[in-house]
Amino acid sequence: MAYIDVNNISLKKRSRPILHHISFSIHKGTITCIYGPSGSGKSLLLNTLAGYCPLQEGTISCNDQPIEKLYLIQKMGFMPQTGGLYPFLNAKEHMTYYSRLYQLPHKTTQVRIKELLSLVELWGHSHTLVSQYTNDMKRSLSLAISLLHRPSLLLLDEPTYGINPVLNKRIWNYLKDLASSFGTTIVMATSLEEEVRMNSHVLLLQKGSLIYDGTVPDLFNLTHQTTINDAYTHLS
Numbered sequence: 001m002a003y004i005d006v007n008n009i010s011l012k013k014r015s016r017p018i019l020h021h022i023s024f025s026i027h028k029g030t031i032t033c034i035y036g037p038s039g040s041g042k043s044l045l046l047n048t049l050a051g052y053c054p055l056q057e058g059t060i061s062c063n064d065q066p067i068e069k070l071y072l073i074q075k076m077g078f079m080p081q082t083g084g085l086y087p088f089l090n091a092k093e094h095m096t097y098y099s100r101l102y103q104l105p106h107k108t109t110q111v112r113i114k115e116l117l118s119l120v121e122l123w124g125h126s127h128t129l130v131s132q133y134t135n136d137m138k139r140s141l142s143l144a145i146s147l148l149h150r151p152s153l154l155l156l157d158e159p160t161y162g163i164n165p166v167l168n169k170r171i172w173n174y175l176k177d178l179a180s181s182f183g184t185t186i187v188m189a190t191s192l193e194e195e196v197r198m199n200s201h202v203l204l205l206q207k208g209s210l211i212y213d214g215t216v217p218d219l220f221n222l223t224h225q226t227t228i229n230d231a232y233t234h235l236s
């Protein structure tokens with residue numbers, strides 16, 4: 001049975017249709033990559049999954065429950081592309097603030113803050129105000145925050161964009177371990193072809209329409225191509 005069911009959703013922004021009749025399913029404990037060029041609707045799709053864009057058409061359910069309920073019961077972790085950070089708080093204060101929102105026990109909070117800020121290479125900057133962070137550091141902090149409460153569903157908007165290869169690999173190992181050991185379901189927007197290739201499930205978006213939903217090997221078989229970009233162009 002599917003963990004997430006997206007059924008015929010459409011979305012308009014300022015009366016302009018952006019997402020068009022999108023349907024797909026996601027299984028528990030898998031990593032799904034949403035791939036497409038800038039402006040294809042990746043962020044809006046993720047925002048819609050996270051419940052930030054009210055649905056104008058269609059339904060989204062998670063474990064047979066409306067997805068909005070999942071957010072309320074704190075089972076979802078969402079890393080937006082921007083926002084969610086306070087310039088005059090440092091990384092540790094952010095993590096503490098969000099831990100309180102999630103009502104994590106004090107000891108768990110201390111352990112997770114160190115573990116996650118170390119994971120994203122911010123432990124050494126944990127007392128620096130976010131206003132002094134680079135965009136990449138802000139992104140890393142957003143990722144750490146989204147992981148804080150060990151959510152069962154993680155929605156990540158380009159989590160590894162612009163980061164160094166060593167950190168990229170460490171984050172990927174961490175995410176894969178969450179999926180395989182804890183059954184965490186991960187949905188991420190990415191513009192990096194190599195990230196799509198590493199994962200089993202890919203959704204290709206073009207101008208707000210889903211042009212492919214399936215595995216990478218099936219995509220290559222279908223299009224007789226050997227790269228994601230060539231396959232994407234073939235389907236366009």
Ligand SMILES: Nc1ncnc2c1ncn2[C@@H]1O[C@H](COP(=O)(O)OP(=O)(O)OP(=O)(O)O)[C@@H](O)[C@H]1O
Nearest residue numbers: 013014018036037038039040041042043044045191
């Ligand atoms: N709040 C909004 N109001 C109106 N149009 C919007 C809004 N947010 C996004 N759009 C438009 O919706 C389309 C999809 O945007 P979206 O940010 O989801 O694309 P994306 O694939 O995530 O791109 P990128 O990789 O650059 O983030 C774009 O044409 C964008 O201009």
